[in-house]
Amino acid sequence: MDAMFVSMKGDERGELALSILAQMKRKTLLLAPGEKTPEGSIALFSFESRGGSGRRFMRCSAIRVLREGSPPCWVTTPFVVGIRPKPLSMLIDQRGFQESLYRMSQDYLAWMPNQGRMVPWACYERDPKITPESDVFRAATAWLQQSAMYGLFDEARRDLRSAMAIRLVLQRQGGYYYKEPEFSMQVSPDVMHISAPELELCRRNGRLIFDLWRQSINLYRRAIDDPELAWVAKAVEGPLTPQQQKVQRFVARNDGHLPLFARADLSSVWFLVEVQERLGGLGLMQSWAMAIREVLGTKGLIGRSDPVAEPFAEAVKSATGNANPFAVLICPEGYEIEQGFLAQALAKHGVDARVLLKTNLDEEFRVQPDGIYVDGRRVDFIYRREINAATLAESEVGRQIVNAAVERQVVVEPPLNMIYDTKVPLALVHDPRVQHCFTDELRQLVPPTGLMPSTVGEGFWVGEKCLTLQNLIGAPWVVKYAGPNIQYGFGGRGVFNTTQNDEGIVRGVDEVKSGHPWIVQQMDETRFLARHLNGGQELVQSKVAARITLHYRRQEQDSELFLAIATNRPHWKAIGNPDSIVQEIRVRNE
Numbered sequence: 001m002d003a004m005f006v007s008m009k010g011d012e013r014g015e016l017a018l019s020i021l022a023q024m025k026r027k028t029l030l031l032a033p034g035e036k037t038p039e040g041s042i043a044l045f046s047f048e049s050r051g052g053s054g055r056r057f058m059r060c061s062a063i064r065v066l067r068e069g070s071p072p073c074w075v076t077t078p079f080v081v082g083i084r085p086k087p088l089s090m091l092i093d094q095r096g097f098q099e100s101l102y103r104m105s106q107d108y109l110a111w112m113p114n115q116g117r118m119v120p121w122a123c124y125e126r127d128p129k130i131t132p133e134s135d136v137f138r139a140a141t142a143w144l145q146q147s148a149m150y151g152l153f154d155e156a157r158r159d160l161r162s163a164m165a166i167r168l169v170l171q172r173q174g175g176y177y178y179k180e181p182e183f184s185m186q187v188s189p190d191v192m193h194i195s196a197p198e199l200e201l202c203r204r205n206g207r208l209i210f211d212l213w214r215q216s217i218n219l220y221r222r223a224i225d226d227p228e229l230a231w232v233a234k235a236v237e238g239p240l241t242p243q244q245q246k247v248q249r250f251v252a253r254n255d256g257h258l259p260l261f262a263r264a265d266l267s268s269v270w271f272l273v274e275v276q277e278r279l280g281g282l283g284l285m286q287s288w289a290m291a292i293r294e295v296l297g298t299k300g301l302i303g304r305s306d307p308v309a310e311p312f313a314e315a316v317k318s319a320t321g322n323a324n325p326f327a328v329l330i331c332p333e334g335y336e337i338e339q340g341f342l343a344q345a346l347a348k349h350g351v352d353a354r355v356l357l358k359t360n361l362d363e364e365f366r367v368q369p370d371g372i373y374v375d376g377r378r379v380d381f382i383y384r385r386e387i388n389a390a391t392l393a394e395s396e397v398g399r400q401i402v403n404a405a406v407e408r409q410v411v412v413e414p415p416l417n418m419i420y421d422t423k424v425p426l427a428l429v430h431d432p433r434v435q436h437c438f439t440d441e442l443r444q445l446v447p448p449t450g451l452m453p454s455t456v457g458e459g460f461w462v463g464e465k466c467l468t469l470q471n472l473i474g475a476p477w478v479v480k481y482a483g484p485n486i487q488y489g490f491g492g493r494g495v496f497n498t499t500q501n502d503e504g505i506v507r508g509v510d511e512v513k514s515g516h517p518w519i520v521q522q523m524d525e526t527r528f529l530a531r532h533l534n535g536g537q538e539l540v541q542s543k544v545a546a547r548i549t550l551h552y553r554r555q556e557q558d559s560e561l562f563l564a565i566a567t568n569r570p571h572w573k574a575i576g577n578p579d580s581i582v583q584e585i586r587v588r589n590e
C-alpha cells in the first residue's frame with residue numbers, strides 16, 4: 001500500500017504529525033482549506049473523544065474514531081487517525097509522540113489489503129495468529145461496514161467500502177470458494193434488480209420447471225418400450241453399456257419421484273438457458289448470500305434469514321419423515337470445503353450431514369437389509385453430485401444403493417433417473433414428433449431448442465424453424481452437450497456459440513455420431529452493467545452476460561423460490577468462474 005498521510009493547514013497537532021512523518025521519509029500532504037483528502041490517504045487530525053483524552057497520543061482504530069467523535073468535514077477517507085490534544089501519561093514526551101507516529105505509519109505501510117489478513121491500524125505483521133477468526137480480523141469487517149454506514153464519504157467510496165466488507169466476511173466464513181481462495185468469484189457492492197412483475201413471473205414458473213420433468217419422464221417411460229420412440233430413449237441415455245442401460249431403465253420404471261429441488265438458469269427474465277437438478281455449489285451460494293446480506297442488509301429477495309440451509313433442511317426432514325435425519329453430501333474432489341460449509345449450516349437446523357467424495361463410496365457405504373450405513377449410522381438422505389443410475393451400475397455397492405433408493409430405504413436427491421441430469425427435455429418440448437406430449441405452458445417457458453443432428457446438411461427443427469447446422473454459422477446460436485456425463489459439460493467445456501466459427505458444431509456432430517446428445521439453442525444477446533472489486537482498492541464496471549440462478553423447492557401443489565442469485569460475467573459464457581461477478585437479486589423500487 002502506498003500510504004499518503006494528510007492533514008489540514010491550521011490543525012496544529014496534524015501539522016506537527018506530518019512534519020515528523022516527513023522526517024521519517026513518509027509520504028505527506030498538507031491540505032489547504034477547502035481541499036478534501038485524496039483517495040486512499042490516511043487523515044490525521046486533532047481529536048477529543050467522548051470517552052476522554054486517554055493515556056495515549058493517538059486513537060488509531062478507525063472504527064472507534066468514527067464512533068467516539070465526528071471527523072472534520074475535510075475528511076472523506078475511512079483511514080483516520082485521531083491525535084489527542086491532552087495526553088495524560090507523565091511518560092509521554094516528544095520522543096514518545098515520534099514513536100507513536102512511527103508505529104502507526106509502519107502499520108499502514110505493512111497493511112496488505114489484497115490479502116485481507118490485517119486491519120491497517122493494528123496489523124501486527126509479526127503475529128501469525130491473525131486469522132479470519134481472530135478478533136482483529138472481525139474488527140476490520142466491522143470497521144468497513146461502519147465506515148460505509150456512517151455516510152462520511154461519497155457514494156463511490158461507500159460502495160468500495162461495502163465491497164471490501166463483503167470480501168472480508170467471505171474470508172471469515174470460508175466456504176465461498178472451491179480448492180483455493182484464488183478460485184473465488186468477484187465481489188460486487190451492488191445487487192441485481194428485477195421488477196415486481198418479473199419476480200412474480202419467476203415465482204409462478206417454478207411449478208412449470210417440475211412439470212417439465214414430470215411430462216418428460218412420462219414420455220421417456222413410453223420410449224423405453226415403444227420402437228417408434230427409441231430415438232427419445234437414446235437421446236436421454238446416450239451411449240450406455242448394456243449393464244448401465246439395464247440399471248437406468250430399472251430406475252425409470254420403478255422410481256417416479258420428482259426432485260425436491262430445481263435451479264432454473266436464465267440469461268435474462270424470462271430466457272431459460274437450462275435446468276439444473278443437482279444444485280452444485282449450495283454451500284458457496286449460502287456463503288455468498290450470507291455475506292452480502294450481512295453488509296448490505298435485508299433478507300434478500302425471498303425474506304428468509306437463512307438463504308439455503310433452512311429450506312434445504314426443511315425438505316430433508318419432510319422427505320425422510322425424520323426430525324433429526326442423517327444426511328450424506330456426495331461431492332467431487334475439490335469441493336470438500338464448500339460442501340463442508342453447507343454441512344455446518346445444516347447442523348444448525350437439525351440435519352447432521354457428512355461430506356463424502358464420490359470416489360470413496362464403495363469404501364464408506366455399508367449396505368444392510370434395512371438400509372445404507374456410514375460409520376455405523378443409518379443414512380436417511382443422500383444428496384448426490386456427479387453420480388446417477390449409470391455410474392452406480394459399475395459396482396456392487398452402487399447397485400445396492402440403487403435398490404435401496406427404489407425401495408425408499410433412503411431418499412436420494414435428486415432421484416437417480418438420468419433424465420434429470422440431461423438437457424434433452426428442453427429440446428423435446430419443441431420437437432414436432434413429440435411436442436403433443438407437453439403443454440403449451442411449457443413451450444412458452446422454454447426458448448426454441450432442438451436436438452443436434454449427426455450431419456451438417458441434415459434438417460432439424462428448432463422451435464418452428466427447420467434449419468441445418470450450416471445455417472447456424474455466423475448467427476447467434478449456442479450448441480452444447482446435453483447428456484448426463486458431467487465430464488463433457490463440466491465448467492462449460494461443452495458449450496459453444498456459432499457467431500464466429502464452427503468449432504462447436506464440428507465437435508458436436510462428432511459426438512452425436514458416437515451417441516452423445518447435443519442441443520441447439522437461440523442465444524440471448526442481452527447484456528447488463530455490473531461493478532466489482534478489482535484487485536483490492538477500486539471498483540470497475542463491466543458489460544456482462546447474466547446467469548440468473550433461481551433456486552426452487554418443490555411443494556405439494558406448487559413451489560417455493562428460496563434463493564435468487566446471479567453470477568454475471570464479461571465473457572458470453574456466463575458460468576461460475578473466477579471472473580464471474582456475484583450479485584444477489586432484489587426487487588427494484590419503482
